[in-house]
Amino acid sequence: VQLQASGGGLVQPGGSLRLSCVVSGLDFRRYGVAWFRQRPGNEREYVGVAWDEASTFVASSVRDRFTISRVDAENAVHLQMTSLKPEDTAVYYCAARLPGERSAWRAYTYDFWGRGTQVTVSS
Numbered sequence: 150v151q152l153q154a155s156g157g158g159l160v161q162p163g164g165s166l167r168l169s170c171v172v173s174g175l176d177f178r179r180y181g182v183a184w185f186r187q188r189p190g191n192e193r194e195y196v197g198v199a200w201d202e203a204s205t206f207v208a209s210s211v212r213d214r215f216t217i218s219r220v221d222a223e224n225a226v227h228l229q230m231t232s233l234k235p236e237d238t239a240v241y242y243c244a245a246r247l248p249g250e251r252s253a254w255r256a257y258t259y260d261f262w263g264r265g266t267q268v269t270v271s272s
Contacts, residue, residue: 150172150173150175150245150261151172151173151263152170152171152172152182152243152244152245152261152262152263153170153171153172153173153264154168154169154170154241154242154243154265154266155169155170155171155266156169156266157240157241157266157267157268157269158268158269159269159271160233160268160269160270161270161272162233162235162271162272163232163233164233164270165229165230165231165232166230166233166268167228167229167230168184168227168228168230168241168243168268169225169226169227169228170182170184170226170227170243170263171223171224171225172225172226172243172245172261173224175261177221177224178201178221179247180245180246180247181198181199181200181201181246181248182198182199182226182243182244182245183195183197183198183199183243183245183246183259184196184197184198184217184226184228184241184242185241185242185243185244185256186237186241186242187239187240187242188236188238188239193242193256194208194239195208195253195254195255195256196208196215196217196228196241197217197228198253199218199226200248201219202218202219202220202221205217205218205219206253208254211237214230214231214232214233215228215229215230215231216228216229216231217229226243230268233268233270234270235270235271236270237268237270238268238269238270238271239267239268240265240266240268241265241267241268242262242263242264242265243262243263244259244260244261244262244263245259245260245261245262246258246259246260246261247260
């Protein structure tokens with residue numbers, strides 16, 4: 150199983166980035182794919198999840214600026230980030246697991262992880 154996150158980079162405050170996570174090696178349509186981020190010195194933080202193309206959720210802390218979309222035909226989940234702030238600087242990870250009753254925002258419930266992509270918001 151591989152999760153390949155891409156799209157990170159350096160962006161100025163107020164800018165936008167679109168991250169992509171492409172998944173291979175599993176039956177993609179059965180799995181939910183989430184985004185987490187980890188800022189220096191902090192624990193991994195839930196950003197949002199896409200259970201299928203019509204069922205996506207974003208953490209309330211970023212819901213006014215971030216959007217998650219999923220394209221099953223591409224085995225991909227995208228994270229569109231707008232109005233970026235310096236505090237959004239982090240390594241962004243995507244992760245996959247089967248749906249269930251376990252809390253989607255808990256990182257330990259995910260079985261597969263990508264390596265992450267660095268997002269730096271700075272002028």
